Amino acid sequence: MRKVLFVFLVLSIVVSLLGAQKLVINSYMSDPAPKKVFAELVEQFKAEHPEIEVTVNTFAHEDFKTLLRTWLNSSNAPDVVTWFAGERMRYFASKGLLEPIDDIFDGGFEAYFPGAFKSASAYEDHIYFVPQSWYWWGVYYRKSIFEKLGLTVPVTWYQFLNTCEKLKEAGYIPITIGTKYLWTAAGWFDYLNMRVNGLDYHLKLTNGEIEYTDEGVKKVFEYWKQLVDAGYFISNHTSYTWQDAANYLFTGDAAMYLMGQFIKDVAPESVKDDLDFFRFPVIDGNIGLYEDTPIDGFMIPAKAQNKEAAKIFLEFIASKEAQEYFASNLGRLAANKDVPAPDAHAQKGLDMILASDGVMQFYDRDTNPEMATAGMNGFVEFMVYPVRIDFILKNLEIERWRIFK
Amino acid sequence: MKSKKWVPYAFLALPLLMYSIWVIFPIFQTLYLSFTDWDGVSPEFSIIGWDNFKLLFQDPYFRISLWNNIKWLIGFAGVSVPLGLLIAMLLDQKFRGSKVYKTLMYLPMTLSFVVIGQIWSWILEPRYGALNSFLSIFGIKSVGWLSDPNIVTYSLIMAASWRQISYAMVLYLAGLKQVPKELVEAAWVDGANGWKRFVHVILPMLRPATIVAITVSVIDSLRAFDIVYVLTRGGPFYSSSVMANYMYIMAFNNYRMGYGSAIATIQFLITLGFIVFYMRNVLKKEEAL
Numbered sequence: 001m002r003k004v005l006f007v008f009l010v011l012s013i014v015v016s017l018l019g020a021q022k023l024v025i026n027s028y029m030s031d032p033a034p035k036k037v038f039a040e041l042v043e044q045f046k047a048e049h050p051e052i053e054v055t056v057n058t059f060a061h062e063d064f065k066t067l068l069r070t071w072l073n074s075s076n077a078p079d080v081v082t083w084f085a086g087e088r089m090r091y092f093a094s095k096g097l098l099e100p101i102d103d104i105f106d107g108g109f110e111a112y113f114p115g116a117f118k119s120a121s122a123y124e125d126h127i128y129f130v131p132q133s134w135y136w137w138g139v140y141y142r143k144s145i146f147e148k149l150g151l152t153v154p155v156t157w158y159q160f161l162n163t164c165e166k167l168k169e170a171g172y173i174p175i176t177i178g179t180k181y182l183w184t185a186a187g188w189f190d191y192l193n194m195r196v197n198g199l200d201y202h203l204k205l206t207n208g209e210i211e212y213t214d215e216g217v218k219k220v221f222e223y224w225k226q227l228v229d230a231g232y233f234i235s236n237h238t239s240y241t242w243q244d245a246a247n248y249l250f251t252g253d254a255a256m257y258l259m260g261q262f263i264k265d266v267a268p269e270s271v272k273d274d275l276d277f278f279r280f281p282v283i284d285g286n287i288g289l290y291e292d293t294p295i296d297g298f299m300i301p302a303k304a305q306n307k308e309a310a311k312i313f314l315e316f317i318a319s320k321e322a323q324e325y326f327a328s329n330l331g332r333l334a335a336n337k338d339v340p341a342p343d344a345h346a347q348k349g350l351d352m353i354l355a356s357d358g359v360m361q362f363y364d365r366d367t368n369p370e371m372a373t374a375g376m377n378g379f380v381e382f383m384v385y386p387v388r389i390d391f392i393l394k395n396l397e398i399e400r401w402r403i404f405k
Numbered sequence: 406m407k408s409k410k411w412v413p414y415a416f417l418a419l420p421l422l423m424y425s426i427w428v429i430f431p432i433f434q435t436l437y438l439s440f441t442d443w444d445g446v447s448p449e450f451s452i453i454g455w456d457n458f459k460l461l462f463q464d465p466y467f468r469i470s471l472w473n474n475i476k477w478l479i480g481f482a483g484v485s486v487p488l489g490l491l492i493a494m495l496l497d498q499k500f501r502g503s504k505v506y507k508t509l510m511y512l513p514m515t516l517s518f519v520v521i522g523q524i525w526s527w528i529l530e531p532r533y534g535a536l537n538s539f540l541s542i543f544g545i546k547s548v549g550w551l552s553d554p555n556i557v558t559y560s561l562i563m564a565a566s567w568r569q570i571s572y573a574m575v576l577y578l579a580g581l582k583q584v585p586k587e588l589v590e591a592a593w594v595d596g597a598n599g600w601k602r603f604v605h606v607i608l609p610m611l612r613p614a615t616i617v618a619i620t621v622s623v624i625d626s627l628r629a630f631d632i633v634y635v636l637t638r639g640g641p642f643y644s645s646s647v648m649a650n651y652m653y654i655m656a657f658n659n660y661r662m663g664y665g666s667a668i669a670t671i672q673f674l675i676t677l678g679f680i681v682f683y684m685r686n687v688l689k690k691e692e693a694l
Binding site: 065066069072073091092095096097179180181182235236237238239369370373374377378380381384385395402 | 445446447448460465529530531532547549550551552553554637638640641642643654657658659660661
């Protein structure tokens with residue numbers, strides 16, 4: 001009898017071991033705040049699904065971008081990966097490296113998310129991407145500095161230049177930026193191009209349909225040059241990551257930073273409430289107000305081992321509760337349309353987006369990845385050597401021609 | 406007794422096999438890829454002939470990388486080896502605390518280039534970094550060691566040389582031990598002054614150490630990668646990149662595996678040239694002695 005029991009016990013252990021589903025998630029949420037919230041979310045998932053054994057591997061953001069391609073191609077791919085919507089996702093989908101996930105949405109994608117998110121999450125006729133959160137970009141500034149100098153939030157380009165000049169005269173660095181990893185410069189390009197040439201033009205440019213040597217593009221750099229020539233940006237910005245540069249804002253040496261909402265993730269408690277943002281200034285009154293609203297989320301590699309568990313996890317991520325938890329703890333906007341803005345700051349961001357005439361993702365998420373690197377390198381080179389702009393644009397045009405031919 | 410000529414080959418068989426799989430084969434694989442437009446992701450790609458190489462020679466950033474490798478060659482090997490010799494000569498004297506100094510000078514040698522890169526990122530930080538803080542005592546304004554495209558490569562060579570100097574120093578310290586005291590004393594008796602003793606007696610005796618130090622430094626400067634990756638990733642806008650970094654960025658960040666392979670091929674050929682030159686000239690002479 002004992003023997004039978006023993007055999008039974010061993011068998012049941014074996015069965016439960018075999019039955020235990022595994023789930024490997026590779027995440028780029030390496031800043032402390034999002035890392036913590038995501039870990040809590042995974043705990044909630046584990047409580048709901050004790051049969052699934054979850055492993056989360058976290059990588060530094062910039063390393064993740066390089067490693068992802070290797071994972072997608074490896075036969076031992078992770079089951080779920082964090083990523084960005086738009087071209088960045090579509091590039092992999094077009095190579096057949098992603099798993100379509102249309103079936104996880106009861107009642108279809110639109111039952112969960114705003115219809116506008118669909119094109120950023122789909123390739124050809126399938127959904128490959130679960131949006132989790134999104135955020136707005138704005139010119140973040142220190143309220144206390146503006147108050148001290150009696151400055152009001154600038155609305156037009158002329159007012160913006162004026163604000164910069166007054167800040168400079170008062171001994172502040174008007175604008176901080178860290179361009180070591182290039183993409184921060186793309187924020188300036190996006191906004192200037194959308195304000196100078198409008199959304200259609202910007203869309204065509206990121207699609208490779210407009211030459212980089214076009215007059216419209218040149219005009220963008222003429223506006224940008226006004227800020228560079230006047231010395232409104234911090235010096236040595238190519239040495240800094242975006243977080244390093246944010247310190248200039250937090251210490252009060254610099255007054256403004258064109259950045260996404262996630263700047264609050266790294267802000268010390270003491271200055272969080274002193275940070276506010278305003279809409280990027282209007283350059284041409286005849287052109288609509290357009291904004292960058294990058295969407296972050298998850299996808300499943302085509303070579304994942306445990307697709308079923310992965311889909312269960314993504315269903316969980318798409319749910320109102322999980323989305324609300326993540327967004328409200330980080331002050332971002334949830335992708336799920338049933339989740340309200342988590343706080344007044346986020347409400348202000350949401351209102352700005354709702355009042356806008358159209359949105360893009362971000363330069364490196366809207367254009368081909370190869371073009372994005374070349375472009376962003378050029379933008380940074382321009383910020384250091386504005387006189388080289390013709391050489392830079394000529395080079396970018398060669399790249400565009402090669403990539404989009 | 407039976408001939409046992411096969412024995413050495415038997416011992417060599419396994420390493421040779423591994424060498425072929427992990428070194429020789431990938432070289433040919435890279436060569437093949439350099440003629441393709443593979444993006445490193447897609448399962449299919451096409452052969453495009455010499456296009457990658459043609460593009461390469463029109464690419465201004467590749468030219469910068471190549472030129473930076475030459476700067477490395479001169480700065481890294483040409484400066485750190487003589488400096489290592491100078492320090493070795495100084496430390497070879499007996500004085501109080503000479504052991505402590507030797508240990509301190511040797512310390513960088515124990516660190517990897519990645520760690521050295523981290524340390525130097527604090528030294529070279531523009532605002533609070535040690536170097537700029539020191540210079541500010543003399544009223545010198547903040548220098549962008551890693552952000553000024555004109556000086557960034559020299560900053561990187563300086564950081565890398567910190568380690569290489571101690572490497573050369575160790576080689577020379579060992580070499581100096583081999584120099585017979587009697588020889589130096591004989592020269593002294595013959596009336597040779599310090600400089601003459603150094604040039605005509607000591608330096609020729611240090612020839613083996615010099616050859617090793619220069620060879621290793623030249624090869625290291627051609628394959629420089631890690632310190633550049635840690636400190637600048639080749640930036641700003643490729644101004645500090647060397648061929649290895651440019652290849653890495655193209656192949657792994659920009660999805661241009663074929664193009665990256667072409668860069669790797671060029672780098673391989675240059676390095677091969679150096680090795681062949683070295684084998685034919687330096688090693689042959691060594692054997693003749």
